[in-house]
């Protein structure tokens with residue numbers, strides 16, 4: 001990137017990029033694995049390092065929130081010079097997934113290894129890289145406007161429990177409602193669609209999971225003694241699983257689609273215009289041998305804007321070596337449902353219970369147990385002025401047309417929307433092939449630079465556009 005008098009944000013990003021990478025490498029060296037209690041001290045060290053970095057950058061109000069059961073979160077506020085300027089809250093997280101099989105990493109997972117334009121390490125993309133992107137974006141914004149205070153008040157919430165499903169985020173937000181009050185949340189934990197097709201993410205699916213168990217007798221029984229005279233729980237549960245979908249791939253649970261909001265024609269046109277290749281999709285989908293799904297929807301639509309019912313595991317009866325002639329006493333299936341706006345996990349939970357009751361054979365007892373609270377889906381209102389500003393900021397930073405996309409995964413955007421009562425938009429610059437949650441996670445440094453530039457443009461634009 002060279003000096004560009006028309007784009008001082010880009011010039012400033014280029015000036016600070018090496019320093020940003022050096023800091024990120026130090027941060028990646030701290031194994032802040034939130035799910036593993038053995039790494040509790042590393043979570044503290046990770047939060048402290050981020051807080052120290054923010055203070056070094058001149059953020060006047062920086063705090064580590066580590067009271068209560070939640071793993072440490074970092075809060076910071078950099079007020080605008082104009083007290084009437086809008087306030088934006090950036091959400092991200094500093095906890096990371098475990099490294100997984102170490103022998104499958106080409107570089108140490110907790111070192112931060114720079115190879116050309118790629119920085120390798122657990123958390124490089126998900127999500128420390130996107131936090132580093134924002135710190136760079138704020139520095140570039142201040143340099144571009146030649147001020148020590150930003151055009152909008154910028155707040156930062158970097159939580160420590162995203163990879164464990166953000167169990168305490170709602171309480172954290174409620175406990176610090178005054179500190180976190182904002183006009184807009186910028187959620188930074190999603191990728192763009194592809195390096196050659198940068199996008200603004202406009203939604204994430206939700207999720208609801210449950211385990212269904214059919215119980216027959218108190219113990220397994222000899223199939224010669226009783227087989228043919230009592231119901232088999234595995235057979236009953238197989239019938240229930242078979243009844244989950246019709247021949248067109250639609251979920252047959254009554255009421256399942258009642259709250260589903262269909263995408264607009266403009267959204268569908270945007271998705272259809274994105275580069276897409278079946279073979280690449282299949283290769284990136286565990287090497288699946290063919291596509292499947294709900295009739296009438298493209299692959300991207302099936303993953304982004306349609307809900308699913310998935311069997312995650314099915315167990316029952318004898319599965320060891322040789323033969324054991326029994327009628328099993330019980331069988332269970334683990335189910336999960338990806339949800340789209342405006343489905344609610346609690347409504348799907350009720351619909352599933354009615355479906356199970358209707359499909360429980362005589363002589364069997366059914367149990368349905370929710371696994372976790374579920375995560376509601378979230379979609380952005382694309383007509384909101386903040387989305388228009390974000391889109392413009394992305395097009396300027398990426399030097400090309402930017403379309404809308406979504407992701408099929410889940411995150412706490414709906415929690416932030418509900419607790420803070422303000423819109424949430426997604427600003428992310430990482431790539432879908434960054435291998436997050438897998439060995440050799442990396443972030444592409446030039447993508448972080450583009451994302452930081454987009455953020456720097458956004459802060460300037462929001463000062464003009466947000467009421």
Ligand SMILES: [Zn+2]
Pocket residue numbers: 093126127162189
């Ligand atoms: Zn993440």
